[in-house]
Amino acid sequence: MPLRIDVITIFPDYFAPLQLSLMGKAQQSGLVTIAIHDLREFTSDRHRSVDDTPYGGGAGMVMTPEPWGQAIDAVVTDQSTLIVPTPAGKLFSQPVAAELAHSTHLIFACGRYEGIDQRVVEYYRPRIDVRELSIGDYVLAGGDVATLAMIEASVRLVPGVLGNPESLVEESHQLPGVEYPSYTKPPTWRGLDVPEVLLSGHHDQIARWRAEQSTIRTTHNRPDLLPGS
Numbered sequence: 001m002p003l004r005i006d007v008i009t010i011f012p013d014y015f016a017p018l019q020l021s022l023m024g025k026a027q028q029s030g031l032v033t034i035a036i037h038d039l040r041e042f043t044s045d046r047h048r049s050v051d052d053t054p055y056g057g058g059a060g061m062v063m064t065p066e067p068w069g070q071a072i073d074a075v076v077t078d079q080s081t082l083i084v085p086t087p088a089g090k091l092f093s094q095p096v097a098a099e100l101a102h103s104t105h106l107i108f109a110c111g112r113y114e115g116i117d118q119r120v121v122e123y124y125r126p127r128i129d130v131r132e133l134s135i136g137d138y139v140l141a142g143g144d145v146a147t148l149a150m151i152e153a154s155v156r157l158v159p160g161v162l163g164n165p166e167s168l169v170e171e172s173h174q175l176p177g178v179e180y181p182s183y184t185k186p187p188t189w190r191g192l193d194v195p196e197v198l199l200s201g202h203h204d205q206i207a208r209w210r211a212e213q214s215t216i217r218t219t220h221n222r223p224d225l226l227p228g229s
């Protein structure tokens with residue numbers, strides 16, 4: 001069964017890039033179906049408003065629960081996972097992407113402003129799998145770009161989407177660290193040579209060199225990923 005993805009947003013145009021490259025091919029081949037929904041279609045007032053001032057005071061606006069309830073009800077089933085991108089969520093990671101890739105139905109609720117009235121999460125949590133997820137320790141202007149990142153990371157792990165699944169095996173060999181550096185032709189560029197070992201044809205030496213480079217890079221760039229840290 002293909003993975004179904006529904007995205008609810010006030011900026012449907014943000015999702016045009018999903019027609020390109022690997023994500024476009026995944027949809028064309030029928031492995032994934034992605035539908036984008038405009039939250040404003042689910043408002044009932046003349047101004048199609050989606051936000052209001054926060055109870056308790058404070059800066060900014062909060063998205064009202066009413067249109068969100070209507071929009072989510074229009075797509076939800078008991079098989080759905082509701083994903084709410086927020087900097088206050090649990091950190092999205094490769095294992096989470098793999099879980100999402102093996103789901104039946106994902107609904108992304110893209111908030112703007114100071115987020116969505118928390119009762120939307122409270123309402124759906126006893127009914128379906130609900131995940132508040134952050135893509136990193138920085139604040140975006142809304143959940144749309146975070147949703148694009150999570151869809152791309154997850155959809156490439158749907159079986160059949162990658163033409164060469166060997167690349168997933170290589171990625172997983174580096175975990176929990178980061179990947180080794182890559183080189184291609186020409187062998188010399190602006191006086192810089194490709195590391196000799198990669199031209200040697202000695203597969204065991206190449207594997208050892210790559211594992212070392214992966215450790216060096218992880219130590220330098222991501223010491224937080226080293227065992228015991």
Ligand code: ADE
Nearest residue numbers: 085086087134135140146
């Ligand atoms: N919305 C705003 N910032 C975000 C982040 N870092 N992750 C997910 N959603 C967000």
